[in-house]
Amino acid sequence: MTVFEMSSEVPLSAETTFQWHSLPGALTRLSPHWAQEVVEESYPPISPGSVAQVKASLPGSYGLIRRPFTAVHSEGPTRFSFVDELRKGPLSQWKHTHEFSSVAGGTRIDDRIEFSMVPAGFESVDRGMVNYLEATFAARHQRMLMDIAFLERMNAPLVTRKKGKHILISGASGLVGRQVAALFSTAGHFVRLLVRRAPKFPYESHWNPDLGIINPRDLAWADAVVHLGGRSFSTRFTKQAKQEIWSSRIDSTRLLVETMRALPEEKRPKVFVCASTVGIYGARAEADGIHTAVDESAPPGVGFLAELCQEWEHAAAQVEELGVRRVSIRSGIVLTSLGGFLKMQAPLHLAGAGGRPGSESRHLAWVSLDDAARAYVHAVLTDYVKGPVNAVAPELVTQKEFSDELADYLQRPSRIPTPGFVSDLVLGRDGTRELALADQRVEPERLNETGYQFVHPTLHDCFEEEFGTGV
Numbered sequence: 001m002t003v004f005e006m007s008s009e010v011p012l013s014a015e016t017t018f019q020w021h022s023l024p025g026a027l028t029r030l031s032p033h034w035a036q037e038v039v040e041e042s043y044p045p046i047s048p049g050s051v052a053q054v055k056a057s058l059p060g061s062y063g064l065i066r067r068p069f070t071a072v073h074s075e076g077p078t079r080f081s082f083v084d085e086l087r088k089g090p091l092s093q094w095k096h097t098h099e100f101s102s103v104a105g106g107t108r109i110d111d112r113i114e115f116s117m118v119p120a121g122f123e124s125v126d127r128g129m130v131n132y133l134e135a136t137f138a139a140r141h142q143r144m145l146m147d148i149a150f151l152e153r154m155n156a157p158l159v160t161r162k163k164g165k166h167i168l169i170s171g172a173s174g175l176v177g178r179q180v181a182a183l184f185s186t187a188g189h190f191v192r193l194l195v196r197r198a199p200k201f202p203y204e205s206h207w208n209p210d211l212g213i214i215n216p217r218d219l220a221w222a223d224a225v226v227h228l229g230g231r232s233f234s235t236r237f238t239k240q241a242k243q244e245i246w247s248s249r250i251d252s253t254r255l256l257v258e259t260m261r262a263l264p265e266e267k268r269p270k271v272f273v274c275a276s277t278v279g280i281y282g283a284r285a286e287a288d289g290i291h292t293a294v295d296e297s298a299p300p301g302v303g304f305l306a307e308l309c310q311e312w313e314h315a316a317a318q319v320e321e322l323g324v325r326r327v328s329i330r331s332g333i334v335l336t337s338l339g340g341f342l343k344m345q346a347p348l349h350l351a352g353a354g355g356r357p358g359s360e361s362r363h364l365a366w367v368s369l370d371d372a373a374r375a376y377v378h379a380v381l382t383d384y385v386k387g388p389v390n391a392v393a394p395e396l397v398t399q400k401e402f403s404d405e406l407a408d409y410l411q412r413p414s415r416i417p418t419p420g421f422v423s424d425l426v427l428g429r430d431g432t433r434e435l436a437l438a439d440q441r442v443e444p445e446r447l448n449e450t451g452y453q454f455v456h457p458t459l460h461d462c463f464e465e466e467f468g469t470g471v
Contacts, residue, residue: 002126004113004133008141011106018080025182032139034063034468046082059132062467063337092116135471157188164189171228179373209252220267224380227274253315273379274316276328278365279305295445296388327379332365332392337466362399363441365392368456389446395458409463
């Protein structure tokens with residue numbers, strides 16, 4: 001049996017810190033993306049007998065190789081404490097005790113883990129695991145401090161003790177939606193999720209936009225509606241896929257809008273924040289052959305995604321005639337080791353076969369997963385944010401600069417372009433042109449104007465969050 005211990009401090013009271021950990025979404029927000037992927041949080045969170053399921057990353061894999069890990073919660077030794085113990089996973093034993101105690105200026109968090117490796121008796125393996133845990137818990141601490149600072153800027157009910165808002169979210173099973181729901185919940189707001197399957201938890205409600213099924217009471221309950229639903233773009237752009245992508249976004253948005261329209265004015269949500277993408281600017285954001293940066297005032301481009309986004313935003317904008325504030329989040333390519341573009345590129349670079357996916361001069365409109373999620377929270381809680389908002393990082397980079405930075409971070413060469421057939425196999429020819437090879441130099445003008453503070457403004461910041469140090 002090996003024992004790992006670490007202490008850290010946060011600027012919240014012990015009671016508030018314990019409460020934060022007991023809210024839905026805390027595990028999602030606390031988990032470094034490179035260290036573990038949350039499959040399903042326990043419910044009620046950290047209560048005795050509740051079970052959490054994650055995929056724990058293998059040390060040294062940069063989060064690209066993950067193994068199932070299931071833990072069950074029990075009561076801790078003190079009032080503000082709890083324990084999780086291994087039920088199933090790659091170790092023979094695991095017992096993690098979390099304790100929160102008051103200190104000057106906040107709370108000391110003491111983490112104590114007793115574990116045994118499989119096979120047992122290899123000291124070098126145990127030492128490597130300790131190093132991995134040190135890096136993981138240092139990253140957990142930084143994530144919690146990052147979130148506390150954001151909650152304070154957003155006047156979170158958890159901090160101010162004011163009543164939280166009612167937030168209705170669709171698409172919360174996706175990469176961004178899961179983080180958005182977690183941010184609102186851990187801030188102390190009341191979150192309800194629209195799900196297509198049968199509800200499993202009290203905070204879920206069934207809907208089926210394909211069949212026009214939704215409970216109007218869910219929208220009457222909500223102060224804000226956040227709509228991220230729709231089929232993923234990470235697919236081959238076949239004729240059928242395009243139709244499904246189109247209908248999944250347009251039809252669901254219209255259903256939400258028309259349901260709001262049918263409600264009495266006093267029962268309608270105050271704000272509707274709907275997803276969109278920088279694809280609205282077309283595959284090439286340039287004029288007269290000269291690459292120019294575009295902001296939210298730029299006209300739409302051409303192509304499937306540009307047409308889709310125009311119709312999508314038009315459908316969402318219909319709530320404005322109902323007196324509902326509307327925001328369309330035009331997201332860039334979301335970079336995370338949990339999935340999508342970065343997860344596809346990283347293995348190629350680690351294998352020494354990575355390189356830019358397009359020409360050296362093409363620009364990549366990107367945003368970190370945390371900033372993408374925070375953009376939605378910022379839009380809901382900032383009353384003067386209206387209309388289209390570019391959710392992209394302030395650092396403008398070309399695809400070559402992206403590739404070189406990624407290769408440098410992973411300590412691998414970046415000599416040759418990624419073969420075009422790789423993207424074609426995943427996205428099809430149209431998808432490759434409009435996503436992987438898109439040339440979009442997009443600026444976050446509206447976010448900057450409304451006081452948003454990026455947590456990952458540069459690629460280096462983003463890669464540090466998504467890959468850790470490779471321990």
